[in-house]
Amino acid sequence: xxxxxxxxxxxxxxxxxxxxxxxxxxxxxxxxxxxxxxxxxxxxxxxxxxxxxxxxxxxxxxxxxxxxxxxxxxxxxxxxxxxxxxxxxxxxxxxxxxxxxxxxxxxxxxxxxxxxxxxxxxxxxxxxxxxxxxxxxxxxxxxxxxxxxxxxxxxxxxxxxxx
Amino acid sequence: xxxxxxxxxxxxxxxxxxxxxxxxxxxxxxxxxxxxxxxxxxxxxxxxxxxxxxxxxxxxxxxxxxxxxxxxxxxxxxxxxxxxxxxxxxxxxxxxxxxxxxxxxxxxxxxxxxxxxxxxxxxxxxxxxxxxxxxxxxxxxxxxxxxxxxxxxxxxxxxxxxxxxxxxxxxxxxxxxxxxxxxxxxxxxxxxxxxxxxxxxxxxxxxxxxxxxxxxxxxxxxxxxxxxxxxxxxxxxxxxxxxxxxxxxxxxxxxxxxxxxxxxxxxxxxxxxxxxxxxxxxxxxxxxxxxxxxxxxxxxxxxxxxxxxxxxxxxxxxxxxxxxxxxxxxxxxxxxxxxxxxxxxxxxxxxxxxxxxxxxxxxxxxxxxxxxxxxxxxxxxxxxxxxxxxxxxxxxxxxxxxxxxxxxxxxxxxxxxxxxxxxxxxxxxxxxxxxxxxxxxxxxxxxxxxxxxxxxxxxxxxxxxxxxxxxxxxxxxxxxxxxxxxxxxxxxxxxxxxxxxxxxxxxxxxxxxxxxxxxxxxxxxxxxxxxxxxxxxxxxxxxxxxxxxxxxxxxxxxxxxxxxxxxxxxxxxx
Numbered sequence: 194x195x196x197x198x199x200x201x202x203x204x205x206x207x208x209x210x211x212x213x214x215x216x217x218x219x220x221x222x223x224x225x226x227x228x229x230x231x232x233x234x235x236x237x238x239x240x241x242x243x244x245x246x247x248x249x250x251x252x253x254x255x256x257x258x259x260x261x262x263x264x265x266x267x268x269x270x271x272x273x274x275x276x277x278x279x280x281x282x283x284x285x286x287x288x289x290x291x292x293x294x295x296x297x298x299x300x301x302x303x304x305x306x307x308x309x310x311x312x313x314x315x316x317x318x319x320x321x322x323x324x325x326x327x328x329x330x331x332x333x334x335x336x337x338x339x340x341x342x343x344x345x346x347x348x349x350x351x352x353x354x355x356x
Numbered sequence: 357x358x359x360x361x362x363x364x365x366x367x368x369x370x371x372x373x374x375x376x377x378x379x380x381x382x383x384x385x386x387x388x389x390x391x392x393x394x395x396x397x398x399x400x401x402x403x404x405x406x407x408x409x410x411x412x413x414x415x416x417x418x419x420x421x422x423x424x425x426x427x428x429x430x431x432x433x434x435x436x437x438x439x440x441x442x443x444x445x446x447x448x449x450x451x452x453x454x455x456x457x458x459x460x461x462x463x464x465x466x467x468x469x470x471x472x473x474x475x476x477x478x479x480x481x482x483x484x485x486x487x488x489x490x491x492x493x494x495x496x497x498x499x500x501x502x503x504x505x506x507x508x509x510x511x512x513x514x515x516x517x518x519x520x521x522x523x524x525x526x527x528x529x530x531x532x533x534x535x536x537x538x539x540x541x542x543x544x545x546x547x548x549x550x551x552x553x554x555x556x557x558x559x560x561x562x563x564x565x566x567x568x569x570x571x572x573x574x575x576x577x578x579x580x581x582x583x584x585x586x587x588x589x590x591x592x593x594x595x596x597x598x599x600x601x602x603x604x605x606x607x608x609x610x611x612x613x614x615x616x617x618x619x620x621x622x623x624x625x626x627x628x629x630x631x632x633x634x635x636x637x638x639x640x641x642x643x644x645x646x647x648x649x650x651x652x653x654x655x656x657x658x659x660x661x662x663x664x665x666x667x668x669x670x671x672x673x674x675x676x677x678x679x680x681x682x683x684x685x686x687x688x689x690x691x692x693x694x695x696x697x698x699x700x701x702x703x704x705x706x707x708x709x710x711x712x713x714x715x716x717x718x719x720x721x722x723x724x725x726x727x728x729x730x731x732x733x734x735x736x737x738x739x740x741x742x743x744x745x746x747x748x749x750x751x752x753x754x755x756x757x758x759x760x761x762x763x764x765x766x767x768x769x770x771x772x773x774x775x776x777x778x779x780x781x782x783x784x785x786x787x788x789x790x791x792x793x794x795x796x797x798x799x800x801x802x803x804x805x806x807x808x809x810x811x812x813x814x815x816x817x818x819x820x821x822x823x824x825x826x827x828x829x830x831x832x833x834x835x836x837x838x839x840x841x842x843x844x845x846x847x848x849x850x851x852x853x854x855x856x857x858x859x860x861x862x863x864x865x866x867x868x869x870x871x872x873x874x875x876x877x878x879x880x881x882x883x884x885x886x887x888x889x890x891x892x893x894x895x896x897x898x899x900x901x902x903x904x905x906x907x908x909x910x911x912x913x914x915x916x917x918x919x920x921x922x923x924x925x926x927x928x929x930x
Contacts, residue, residue, distance in 0.1 A: 239537055246930060252514070252545070253536035253929050258523035268537075 207233050208241045218250040227260055235271040264317075269307040272314035274352045276300075276332050281320025283327040288341070292328050293317065295342045299349050312356070313349070361427040370423035377405060377418040380431070387431050388440065388469055390557055391506040392419045394871070396515060402506050403443055404469070408433045415439055441473040447504045448475065449482030451558075458502070458559040463867055465557035466504060487532050492540035494716040495548035495564055500532050503560035509533065509552035516856060518831035519662065521545040522552070533560075536929045545665050545928045547830070549658035549854045550712030550736075550863015563712045563864065566733035567743075573704040573733075574617040580698050583618040584684045585609065585708040587625045587766075588774030588859040589737055591880035592710060595866040595873065596741030597751055602876030604884065607756030609740075614757060616747050622763045624707065627684035628770030628782070629893035630902070631655060634677045634919055635779075636787040636893075637910035639849055643820070648672045650825075650840060650847040653779050655679040657717035658854030658863075660923060662830050667837055668925035676920040678730075680773065681707050681714055682723045684763065685730030686918045691906045692763060700726075706733045708740045710774070710862035713854065722921040736864025765898040768885040769799075775878045776828035776858030777804035777811055780851040784815055784824070785892045791817050799891050805882065807857045807875065810836055812847075824849045829856040 211229045215222045226249070230241050237260055246253040260266040278296060280289045297303055300313040307314040323329045326338035330345070337348050357372040363385055370379040375398065380387065391402040400420030407418045408430040415435065430436060447466060455461050487500040507524065510533060514520035521544040525534045535544035553561045573579050590606035599605075613621045639651050654660055654674045663670060678686065685707070689700040707714065711734075717723060718731040735743065744751060758764070769785055772778030781801050788796050803813040804824070809832040812825045825847050827833045833852045839845050855862045860877040861869075890896060907914045 242536070243929065252520035252523075254520055254523040254534075254544070255514075257536045257538075258525055261526045262524075263527075 208244050212244065212248045215248070217248055220249050220251050223249060223251065223256065223259060224263075227256075227266060231266060236267045236269055238268075238270075264319075267305045267314075267316065269305065269314065270311070272307045272312050274313050274332050276313060276315045276330060276349075277318045277321070278315070278330045279319075279321045279323070279328065280317050281324065281327075283320070283324035284329060287327045287339075289328040291342045292330065292340050292345055295345050296330075296349070299346060312353070359423075359425040361423050361425070361429065363429045364431055370425075370427075372423075374423055375419055376407060376416070376421050376423055376427070376429060379423050380418060380429075385431060387418055388472065389419060390465065390469075390504070391508060393508055393511060393555065396511060399507060399511070402504075404440060406436055406439050407431045408436050437473070440469075441475060444469050444473050444475055445478075445480050446482070448478065449480040450484045451504070452484070452501050453478075459562045460559035460867075464559065483529070485530075485532060487534075490541050491564070492542040493546060493548065493564065494542065494719050495712040495714075496541060496546065496550060496553065497562050497564050498533075498541060499560050499562070500534070501560075502558045503533055504558055505531055505533065506557055507533075508555040508557070509561060512551045512555050513546075516829050516831055517547065517549055517551055517658075517854065518666075518829075518834045519545055519547055519549075521547075539929060543929060545930050547658040547661045547665075547854060548713035548716040548863075549830070551855060553712065553863055554861075554865070554867060563736050563739065564715060565739065566715070566735065567739070570704075570706060570733050570735070570743075576704075579702055579704045580619050581617065581704045581706060582620040582622065582688060583613050583706045583708065584622040584624045584627070584681070584688075585613075585740075586681070586710055586714075586774065586859060587628055587771045587778075587881070588710045588862070588865075588877065589708050589740070591774070591877045592737050592860060592865050592869075593740060595869060596738065596744075600876070601869065601873035602880040604880050605751065607758060608751055608754050610759055611754040611757040612744050612749050612751055615749050615754070616743060618706070620760045621757075622684060622688070623759045623766050624680045624684055624709075625766035625770035625773065626763050626896070626898060627680035627687070628655075628773040628779075629767050629896045629899045630683050630687070630919070631677050631680050631773075632769065632779075632782045632786050632893035633899060633903070633910045634683075634915055635675050636783050636790055638675055638677065639783065639787055640790055641911065643822075643848060650850050651675055652850045653852060654923075655773070655779060656853050657711070657713040659830065659833065659852040661713070661716070661926065662833070662854065664923055664926035665928050665930060666834070670837065670841075671923050671925065674923060676922060678723065678919055678921050679714075679717065680770075681709060681734075682717065682730045682921075683919050685718075685723070686725060687763065687902070689725070689728055689730060690918055691902070700728055704733070705729075705731050706735065707731050708735045708737065710737050710859045710864045711855075712736060712863040714864070722923070725918065737862075737866060738864060741866075762898045762901060765896055767890045767893050767896045767899075768888040769891055769893050770896070771881055771884050774859045774881050775805070776807070776853050776856075777801075777826040777851065778858065778881070779853075780804050780824055780826050780849065782893055783849070783851075784822075786894050787822075788815070788817050789892065789894055791820075795892065799885075807871075807878070809856070822849065823847045824851075826851045828853040828858050830854050 304317040328340050330337050360367045361370045368383045387405045390404040398420040400417045405418040406415045410428045490498040591604050594603040594605045610621050652673045685705050693700045715734040718734050723730045769782035804811050809829050810827045815822045827836050861874045
């Protein structure tokens with residue numbers, strides 16, 4: 194908890210730094226601004242969206258509307274282990290949806306969400322260019338190939354056991 | 357430049373730059389629309405208004421396609437009808453279909469379209485959305501299940517009201533309308549104006565009802581249930597019963613309210629006169645003693661919340677006067693209660709308002725004294741219509757009755773409150789008298805009348821030039837206030853009404869009224885002012901008596917305690 198609060202303070206100044214790079218009131222910069230913030234923070238917090246709203250002079254509802262339209266933006270901080278599951282064509286054909294279901298069941302959150310203990314976050318992504326390994330998932334950049342509904346449990350447990 | 361286009365095998369005139377729909381409307385050719393809002397840039401998203409351009413065989417949206425010379429349009433070809441029907445079937449595919457239980461039953465555009473296009477079976481079954489009902493607001497209930505995503509509420513909220521508390525969230529089949537971070541509406545920047553309800557084609561947006569409590573109070577022998585109604589109700593209620601717009605049924609309404617069981621019937625317009633006494637005195641005080649100017653009216657609760665959120669720096673500019681609804685409520689539970697020997701705790705004070713934001717205002721903490729709300733329940737014009745029907749009252753059979761006095765007599769100046777510019781006009785009449793001891797030669801201040809969004813005038817009083825401005829539609833208020841803040845305008849007094857045209861077009865009024873209907877209501881108020889003799893608030897005998905017997909003088913101690921308040925910056929998600 195203590196750690197989270199600390200990172201919250203750091204985050205605010207970072208958002209300010211990002212916003213300073215963009216002129217006030219220029220709404221056409223919305224998406225790059227949000228991308229920069231997500232790049233730094235890993236997600237869009239309520240505070241940062243409100244900060245963007247003040248800077249670009251744009252209602253928060255509009256920003257939230259735009260940000261939820263695109264898959265790339267998330268509103269929960271990344272977990273310690275960020276699971277990206279590929280649902281591109283090859284992975285889909287080879288059973289990614291079963292894997293996805295199993296992950297959802299196993300960690301108890303859906304795409305874009307983070308577990309309450311902050312251990313796992315999950316995201317469905319389009320093709321990550323490793324069709325030969327389908328169905329493929331990436332956890333913190335480490336690829337796991339030919340994942341099945343069975344093997345995924347083991348993979349996730351391995352990460353859990355590292356704690 | 358104008359040219360001819362052919363619609364349904366008939367040549368009609370079309371003007372360069374207009375849409376097919378514009379041209380057809382002028383000729384009285386009708387096509388159904390859903391997302392279309394008059395005088396707003398078309399979004400073309402619902403596709404309901406498709407017509408066939410037989411020249412190229414294409415289906416195009418009439419609302420967003422510009423006319424072209426030589427166009428050949430069919431509005432009801434088999435293809436067109438089939439497309440429209442499919443659109444309605446798709447909209448119905450995830451609709452709850454609980455019309456019998458819906459507030460908008462028999463007054464629903466989706467229902468009408470479904471009937472018009474003879475949808476007789478559920479051909480397409482869609483996944484229902486499971487977004488929760490939002491009852492958190494004091495005024496507005498959102499039921500996203502019934503939403504067909506036409507987007508009219510989103511656009512009215514942003515473009516006309518300048519609030520933008522809602523938008524489309526998510527994408528594709530998951531889309532829904534919600535506030536920032538999909539929070540409850542009570543934490544959002546919603547100002548409760550209810551203009552979204554006025555444009556909602558279905559029952560997805562409705563007012564929060566106080567019916568259950570009201571009816572139990574009406575049947576509680578220990579309670580004295582009193583009612584007041586706003587200036588604009590008498591000229592708009594008739595439409596709820598199919599009568600033409602602008603018919604004044606004031607005294608019939610008094611009879612109906614008594615039949616329902618309200619023990620005392622008061623007219624909020626009396627309190628409008630009281631507001632004018634206080635507000636005119638406040639204006640003079642500010643001008644003479646270097647108070648904060650421009651002074652801005654505060655009788656519109658939508659505007660008050662708007663200013664608390666968006667213009668907190670201008671809160672000192674707001675008049676400290678409570679709104680007429682709250683003033684009457686406060687007088688009833690104090691002076692009137694003690695005169696009548698009724699315990700204020702046993703008074704249930706109801707108001708009928710053209711407004712949903714009044715529901716919010718009535719439950720504000722500032723609007724209480726000694727732990728009691730000034731007003732306990734607020735009904736909209738629509739709800740009063742429902743109540744009258746529920747009690748089986750045939751308003752055509754009622755003999756007219758007068759209001760209860762005191763607190764019932766009104767001037768025609770107070771009646772003007774119902775139209776944009778009316779508060780200003782009434783205030784000027786009384787301020788002039790307070791300053792000069794004389795009456796204005798001409799009471800009517802033409803430049804402040806009518807539906808225009810921003811109106812300005814200058815009035816000479818004893819060599820003092822008073823600049824005044826009137827705005828309606830909160831987006832217009834933004835424009836004016838920003839220019840005042842930039843120092844571009846020298847204005848002493850501003851009237852703001854949230855709804856376009858003022859209370860006659862409030863969010864609690866009859867749904868589906870045309871612009872002409874709204875103008876007819878406005879004209880009805882002007883006609884009352886034209887033909888009645890007491891045209892100024894300070895000549896209202898009940899007002900004079902109230903000051904003599906109870907309040908003393910405007911801005912006096914008692915007024916200060918009962919009739920004035922202050923507002924604070926409000927933190928919401930902007």
